[in-house]
Amino acid sequence: MSEIHGALGNNCQANSSSVYEEKANALLQDVNVYEQLKKDPTQKYQTKLIKLLKDLKDKGAIDSRTYWKLYPTVCDVPKFYGLIKIHKAGAPLRPIISSIGSVTYELARFVSGIISPLIGNTEHHISNTQSFVEDIRDLRWDPDESLVSFDVSALFTSIPVDKTLEVVGELLKSDSSWKKGEAENLEPEQVLDCLRFCLGTSYCVFRETFYLQRYGCAMGSSCSPLSEDAYMEYFESQALTSASHPPRIWKRYVDDTFVVIKSTHIEEFTDHINNIDPNIKFTREEGEDGKLPFLDTLVCRQQDGTLKVKVYRKPTHTEQYLNFSSHHPLEHKLSVVRTLLHRAETVVTDQTDKEEEIAHVKNALRNCGYKDWTFFRGQPKEKDRASQNPDSETANKGFVTLPYIEGLSEKLRRVFRTAGVSTNFKPQNTLRSALVAPKDKTEPIKQSGIVYEITCADCDASYIGESARKLEKRISEHKSTAGSSKSAVREHVVRSKGHQIDWENVKVLEREQKEYSRRILEAIHIRTQKPRLNRDKGLEIDPIWDNLLMPRGAPLHRNIL
Template sequence: MSVVIGEIPERTMSVVIGEIPVRTMSAVIDYHKKCRDLLDDTATYHKLGKRDPTTRYKKELVSVLQDIEKEGGINYITYRRLYPTTETPPKFYGLPKIHKPDTPLRPIVSSIGSITYNSTRFLADTLSPLVGKSEHHIVNSQQFAELIKHRRVEEDEELCSFDVVSLFTSVPVNKALDIILRRLQEDSTLPQRSTLSPTQIVNLLKVCLDCTYFLYDGNFYQQIHGAAMGSPVSPIVCNLYMEHLEQLAISTAPHPPLWWFRYVDDTHTKLKKAHAQEFIDHLNSLDPDIKFTSEKEQDRTLPFLDTLTTIQEDGSLRLSIYRKPTHTDQYLNFRSNHPLEHKLGVVKTLLHRADTIITDPHDRETEKQHIKQALKDCGYPKWAIDKATAPKPPQQNNRNPGTRERDKGRITLPYIKTVSEPLRRIFASHGISTSFKPTNTLRQLLVAPKDKTPREEKCGVVYHIPCNLCEKRSHLKCLDAV
């Protein structure tokens, strides 16, 4: 028997559990078609068939880890932590870009539970301090607003944004590895955070980046170019390569940009109008694998991240919030089964963004009224908005001089209303901090883009715990189980 969740307007896709209505089936067919169109790109992907190559890649990874341990790069404890104890194949799925025509998919390869997952997380921690050394690197929109709000654009100048086409699947891995090796050799702080040598780090990184196989629709594929989006270390590799490329572009350009700010592969640039096309051609001549698209200012405005830069008549800049045409002002509904702090966090985040990015007082007040109306439409009562915006009272320190209370740890619990809050108070009385995560979401129930892992092959599970006081064994049915 099919179960319909709520009343679903005809203008939206039907949501049904048990039976798949025509509209949902059409969307599923369209999704799989777009995935296969991506995988049919033979310059990026190669179909391997039904045979699982996990064992071969595991042997290569273990061999490198053993060599590093023998050379003294890691101790036995770290070796056991990085040793692949799970063999879940990476899973391919696509995230729809709803703001673009025809809703293309962004290819993602989920590596959670894969043989390289622990190693890539380890490498990400080691390499992340290298990112952001460039003066052009932008951390977030707040930093960008601080850097740009007092600048000017003259009549013979224009704003332009450059974006790399499919950065993750385009980045040349071998070139990126050479750049990372050079950066590690120049990094005087590396010995303070790692016992591995630059060569050992790059050797381990190469094995992880070469392990780009994945499972989709029952078949195995290999990504033969670029880095897989979904690996913890891939964003760092791409960022470091972009830092190298931008330095090369600016230092060799006949007429370099007057400013160049970059967030991953998206830039905010000021150029002389006479030299704009020349610089675009120069960018696209640097690397045959990396191609840039450009977007020039329209009506004296240019979006970047979630900001909108407007050039005023005197050449000064006004910053405001930018929303894409597909934005719907749909935020976490107040009636959702989420902790109150999650909902108050939505209010604080939106209002904080307005205070830190918008430069004109009138624009700031207009934005705050827009936020409050949008939150009201999402069910937020006035008291919730007032509570989120109220100034915090000064915290009183009740600790005795010379003593220091130590946090005994933090746990994350599924959120169940009226149950989780008392548990938090109990844990707090023992010095344990508690955070909550939502469970049983519509996404979990209705969205399943990845191939399912057979139950016997799942990682990170408890099979059974025997009880010393009774015969019960499975699913922790006895509270006295040890």
């Protein structure tokens, strides 16, 4: 059995499951980073978070609306998986903990929104490739200088959490601009309590075994990149001010740095930055023949000492882009054209190189089925910019994401447009979803945020319900109401005199984290399946949807709801 993963670009690599698991287990067996747990700690962390939120609410730090927004109801277990670094020797794994729907998912997003504006404001920070090119466009390289790139090894699992919290605390105290909106009544220490909880509960499951990340930040939590950035800003400040011969230029994007330094000082400076924090270690790449790859650029030295920038493609790059014949909306295909041509225009600094890059892009796209007319349609138009303007007349009337079905979705867009509602399309079946499945699957009995169906083993009676809690918990609640009038399921057993509920085959019909959307799904299933045991019909659905919900030719019972 093979699994296909890829950590960069459009390349992928097939590994046998045994090789993948061997690499993943090698990471998880590092006792300096991970600790194996005896059982699932979700319930324990859920209880602790509820206590933390209640304390904040009681002290007036957050209001009831924020309390319930952050309250952990749907609590999926974070899943560990690895993406193969196909560009590195031995194809090692990049460890990721998927925290979507976990206990701390909403809290981490909340904290990230507070601290995000405080980070990335130093002269050394790079936000993207375009800003990097602008920063070095007028830079001159002296003959006795070298271009060097330093890369932090395993950055996320190397960050000291305690020091990071101290750094973030200083940022919160020195700049109070974050005290607004939902965070208006919070104090810096209370924000730190929330961040400390998020970073301290980085647990996960892999192949039914639970682990706790003891050191560093988990890649996959929304507050981890910001925590990493905060610490690295502190680290680079210490490193540069204490260096005997600091580099003239130090630019950093996450864990990669672009450095201009005297050639005679490279070894000394490398030793210096590798001895500041015992857990933060840098690898080094020096430019060859006056050229250094950094991010997706190739920085080249010219004879007069100026620098020019070209697009860089790794040796593993395949020139495979979204095929024009694939079942995706046209706008997605045109966005591929637009993105690649925009990169050529904004990243490449020399006109001749720019023309060569544009020709290269067009040739690669032609090989993926793109026609020449797409190169013109792929250019942004004034009317497109106007339609994307948030202040436009239609922008505030709503937005909807539709599954993409060629021909039908475009017609629905035109209908929504007449009502001033913007639309976006999302393909439902992709090669990635079909071939790449690195995460552990959650057993139905362990799933939360569900619409479920309970059936009778002796007749066609059934019950459809929804719950934010795990299915096993909901089943336990149904069973515990034996003999109670509160349970329609148990009432059926009593009245039928001998019928048994098929508890072993309770089905999960839908999964949805958002309560309102989940209740809509529940109501749809009740309306279409008409379960005999339901006492009410769930959320009211307008009869206008009957033609879509009911099978063709079925009678429309407009008094159902």
